[in-house]
Amino acid sequence: MESQTSEFKSFIKSFHCKLEKLKNSSFNEQELLELETSFKSECDRFAAALPIYACRTEICTMIYKYQTSVILGETGSGKSTQVVQYLYQTGIYSEGIIICTQPRKVAAISLATRVAKEMSSNVGNLVGYQVGMQSKKSKDTKILYVTDHVLLNECLRDPHLSLFSCIIIDEAHERSIFTDLLLGMIKKCLPSRPDLRVVVTSATIDPDVFVRFFGECPVLSVSGRTFPVDVEWTLEKAIDVHLREDKGDILVFLTSPLEVEKSCKQFEDKLRGYRDFICLPLHGKLQANEQQRVFNPASHGKRKIVFATNSAETSITIPGIKYVVDSGRIKEMQFDPKKNISSLVVTLVTQSSANQRSGRAGRTAPGKCFRLYSENEYKKMNVCSTPEILRVNLGQAILKLMELGVDPISFDFVESPPRHQLTNAMETLVSIGAVSDGMLTDIGKWIAKLPFDPIFGAFIHDAIECDVGIEALILTACCGSGGSLFYRSGTLADKTNADKMKIRFSHQGGDVMTMLNAYREWHVQPENSKGKWCAQNYVNGKTIKAVRETATEVLSILRKELQIILEFKLSDPEKVDLILQKMIFKTFKHNICHFLGHERAGYHVIHKAHDVCLFPSSSLPSLGLKPEWLVIEQVLK
Secondary structure: OHHHHHHHHHHHHHHHHHHHHHHOOOOOHHHHHHHHHHHHHHHHHHHHOOHHHHHHHHHHHHHHHOOEEEEEEOOOOOHHHHHHHHHHHHOOOOOOEEEEEEOOHHHHHHHHHHHHHHOOOOEOOOEEEEEOOEEEOOOOOOEEEEEHHHHHHHHHHOOOOOOEEEEEEOOHHHOOHHHHHHHHHHHHHHHHOOOOEEEEEEOOOOOHHHHHHHOOOOEEEEOOOOOOEEEEEOOOOHHHHHHHOOOOEEEEEOOOHHHHHHHHHHHHHHOOOOOOEEEEEEOOOOOHHHHHHHHOOOOOOOEEEEEEOHHHOOOOOOOOEEEEEEOOEEEEEEEEOOOOEEEEEEEEOOHHHHHHHHHHHHOOOOEEEEEOOOHHHHHHOOOOOOOHHHOOOOHHHHHHHHHOOOOOOOOOOOOOOOHHHHHHHHHHHHHOOOEEOOEEOHHHHHHHOOOOOHHHHHHHHHHHHOOOHHHHHHHHHHHOOOOOOEOOOOOHHHHHHHHHHHHHHOOOOOHHHHHHHHHHHHHOOOHHHHHHHHHHHOEOHHHHHHHHHHHHHHHHHHHHHHOOOOOOOOOOHHHHHHHHHHHHHHHOHHHEEEEOOOOOOOEEEOOOOEEEOOOOOOHHHHOOOOOOEEEOOOEEO
């Protein structure tokens, strides 16, 4: 606190000098208003006592002196909200925009909202955001929060990033594939932009990978939260915490959007007689207004219980959280280069993630973290996660680099993926017509604009030519929704009813066609009846809305980037379903499987020489079907 007091006194001294100057000169109301706002903001910062406040002068000096720098900020340090404000208030970077990247949309939006409020502004004015096709910004915006993908696309339009005076890569320790590509592109433009400042912020304890990459840049460490968190190595569940613990909101970490939605419903069902809580989901598939609900305080006398994916792990602060329940699990995509197939795997989080999660309970007061795993399991966890670029199919990364005019083989990666993975991904791009003779084809340039795996991009490209583009968009959005549209929970009778209702939509063409059938019926319901329809048919309302939102966003990309205008209108199933099924087999030919003669033996994946079995919830068994041939979209382990 002594350092923070010293920083505040330094501000007061500087503020007093400004007032003295105003006494001896003419001034207007705007100048007085700016001084008043500045003083109020500083008092609020001092009262908040965030650890990073004590380092403000040191941070600003370091960034001014060095072109690249690294800030290590523990959970609760304030790095995501305060650094941009410190830089703006120095006035040094006023010639350009101070841009801060986030790995997730929900973080970019919530941080922009919070910083705008702290700076007595509205989102879209001084402080704005841009995530996907959503944006709130204006010509007056000086601080901009974006996803890393948005800034990577800006590199395509302007490799010198001339609009920006300072770039902050926040939560860089997560090492998403687009963060790694972005770091490489920024490093490439630094020699031509000596005025540009780059700040890499990380919660990890090991900054060496970034220091080596940028060439011995300075590192500043900032302490984290100021309140203790008692960690209990126990199997207590969220429901027990609610019934037994004192006042305070609860944050529960789960593996996927589907699990989050399912858990919310189960919690409400089991405590149906209670009126002292409100259950809220938080994950990347929600619409922005639904995500923002978790930041509002619960009504008097009620406890807020937030079920979340790892989107709540970093960057954002949910007010009121006193208890964290950590499943210790995460669902992530892993690529097997030998089998050339991606698998969705539920795995243990890292020690770094576990510590991030527990830290959510100690942001504003002492808290508790209930870990649903043993201390011995914790000790066996990896310290940090494997960078995404080392564990996923590189097709989308290669396509993006080639779109940027960069040779993927010679690209300066933060950590280079194995050569054979680059080669395998390139071969896939050649097979779908996206690359020829080492160059992007017209189809490849087309696919690169879409936020999907290149194979799905090729599927949509061909579908539009066959007049089934909308249906292909829906299918692709369903596959990327994080799970099935259908849910199955509650009593045995509820589960039986859910199974019966799903059969109504089941399609002999398989699970994606079954989801398309459900979407078709939901799509024609009046908007005010859609929620009731979902409940009656055991369809996850938020997931199916996310499917529509994804399809709408891609339609906007097609219109703005490719001048392709499609009407959001579904065609007669009898006219399009067979076309879609044939296209699925054509596009995903590398994932064709052959039935081995018995359901226990399952299917043999022809091009990848291994066997798989149908997932129990697949729609095909409910129809009594054992197709001789099928296409797998994803493997679950």
